[in-house]
Amino acid sequence: MTPEGRLATVVELLEEIAHQARPADLVAGAFLRARRYIGAKDRRAVSDRLWGILRRRARIDWILTECRVEPSPRRRLLADLVLADRTTPEEVGKLCTGGARGLEPLSPQDWALLQQLSGRDLFHHDMPAWVRGEYPEWIEPRLAQAFGETLAAEMGALRDEAPVDLRVNTLKGDREAALAALAAEGLQAQPTPFSPLGLRLPARLALTAQGAFRDGLVEVQDEGSQLLALLTDARAGQAVVDFCAGAGGKTLALAAAMQNKGRLIACDVNQRRAEQATLRLRRAGAHNVTRRILESESDKWVKRHGGSFDRVLVDAPCSGTGTWRRNPDAKWRLTPEGIDHLVELQGKILDSAQRLVRPGGRLVYATCSLLAEEDERQAEAFLARHEDYRLLPVGEIWAATIGGECPCDGPYLRLSPASNNTDGFFAAIMERQGSAV
Numbered sequence: 451m452t453p454e455g456r457l458a459t460v461v462e463l464l465e466e467i468a469h470q471a472r473p474a475d476l477v478a479g480a481f482l483r484a485r486r487y488i489g490a491k492d493r494r495a496v497s498d499r500l501w502g503i504l505r506r507r508a509r510i511d512w513i514l515t516e517c518r519v520e521p522s523p524r525r526r527l528l529a530d531l532v533l534a535d536r537t538t539p540e541e542v543g544k545l546c547t548g549g550a551r552g553l554e555p556l557s558p559q560d561w562a563l564l565q566q567l568s569g570r571d572l573f574h575h576d577m578p579a580w581v582r583g584e585y586p587e588w589i590e591p592r593l594a595q596a597f598g599e600t601l602a603a604e605m606g607a608l609r610d611e612a613p614v615d616l617r618v619n620t621l622k623g624d625r626e627a628a629l630a631a632l633a634a635e636g637l638q639a640q641p642t643p644f645s646p647l648g649l650r651l652p653a654r655l656a657l658t659a660q661g662a663f664r665d666g667l668v669e670v671q672d673e674g675s676q677l678l679a680l681l682t683d684a685r686a687g688q689a690v691v692d693f694c695a696g697a698g699g700k701t702l703a704l705a706a707a708m709q710n711k712g713r714l715i716a717c718d719v720n721q722r723r724a725e726q727a728t729l730r731l732r733r734a735g736a737h738n739v740t741r742r743i744l745e746s747e748s749d750k751w752v753k754r755h756g757g758s759f760d761r762v763l764v765d766a767p768c769s770g771t772g773t774w775r776r777n778p779d780a781k782w783r784l785t786p787e788g789i790d791h792l793v794e795l796q797g798k799i800l801d802s803a804q805r806l807v808r809p810g811g812r813l814v815y816a817t818c819s820l821l822a823e824e825d826e827r828q829a830e831a832f833l834a835r836h837e838d839y840r841l842l843p844v845g846e847i848w849a850a851t852i853g854g855e856c857p858c859d860g861p862y863l864r865l866s867p868a869s870n871n872t873d874g875f876f877a878a879i880m881e882r883q884g885s886a887v
């Protein structure tokens with residue numbers, strides 16, 4: 451592919467993403483699968499530019515609007531070339547040749563725009579905080595409630611690309627073995643600071659081709675997500691439910707923590723997501739997992755199995771505000787009504803799932819949200835409704851499961867990109883009162 455061809459593909463993809471309600475990674479995945487002729491290097495270049503523009507969208511649009519130009523996929527690309535890469539208007543002109551599979555030649559209006567942009571960068575002192583921080587304006591009060599004075603730093607960190615974190619699958623080997631296997635393939639990973647099972651790679655990579663991944667020795671998982679699974683404290687021989695198991699990210703970690711011993715039930719209402727776990731479980735050598743598709747959170751199965759589990763993890767559907775480093779497009783699809791709906795659903799899921807916990811067992815409520823209404827407020831409301839549960843301070847559970855000092859103040863787990871270099875995560879660990887029978 452020529453450089454022009456790559457850029458034209460970026461514009462095509464930006465148009466597809468704008469016209470579809472689906473997440474950008476799904477749209478891009480389907481788009482590239484339908485164009486097998488695009489080779490690995492070209493895919494990489496197209497993806498880098500595409501995700502870069504999605505990360506910089508609010509600032510690019512603000513600058514275009516200031517130049518009195520309506521943002522469009524093509525104009526966003528032209529602006530990005532100048533603002534992010536300092537490409538000169540003349541160099542941009544050379545990329546717009548109008549050839550087959552290339553970009554249309556620059557119009558007089560395009561030239562005028564590029565001249566206006568020339569020499570500028572992506573920041574401007576008049577930009578409001580929400581534009582600098584790349585988040586919707588309406589969500590600012592909610593984020594400010596969560597972060598106060600550190601809001602700008604947190605949003606800055608959330609704007610950047612996330613590192614690639616791997617979890618070592620202890621069913622297949624230890625961290626030393628994984629480091630050696632990755633090094634043999636030319637990958638220099640570093641141990642993560644908090645998770646004893648974590649390894650970090652600096653850049654985005656197509657890991658599916660690596661032997662350590664194909665053999666199930668490592669799985670891609672953010673360090674925060676690993677910590678959450680460790681804090682669930684699932685042990686060999688226990689009965690454990692992963693109530694919102696999705697494609698199985700935490701199920702895999704729980705199965706490894708249980709050393710494949712005991713019963714692990716992975717529930718979800720979404721059959722398609724649950725099916726995505728099949729290959730991952732097989733690759734990881736996880737044998738103690740039974741999958742269960744629920745009709746809803748109050749499926750009859752829940753009542754029938756009331757009080758029979760040692761651990762129930764509720765990794766609830768949430769706004770995903772903590773994962774904007776990975777899904778920069780997701781923030782623009784959120785609405786206040788959507789968040790209200792999620793808060794209500796989380797409460798219902800908790801009220802139903804708690805029935806599964808045996809006296810003396812634990813319910814772990816987790817989200818990848820940064821918003822207090824989905825996190826602390828949700829946990830407080832649950833504890834107020836269920837007097838038979840008490841909150842266990844995360845520091846104590848951290849010391850017992852992960853070891854050392856928990857980096858969070860207060861009784862909850864709260865991780866964020868700026869403070870911990872993880873995705874944003876929240877967890878409340880709650881114990882059901884009464885003695886086990």
Ligand SMILES: C[S@@+](CC[C@H](N)C(=O)[O-])C[C@H]1O[C@@H](n2cnc3c(N)ncnc32)[C@H](O)[C@@H]1O
Nearest residue numbers: 694695696698699700718719720747765766767
């Ligand atoms: C945050 S995701 C789970 C991610 C998963 N635990 C992982 O680590 O990969 C939330 C999941 O909740 C599921 N979900 C949504 N509504 C639900 C409900 N009413 N009952 C149970 N699960 C639900 C979604 O299908 C989704 O897979």
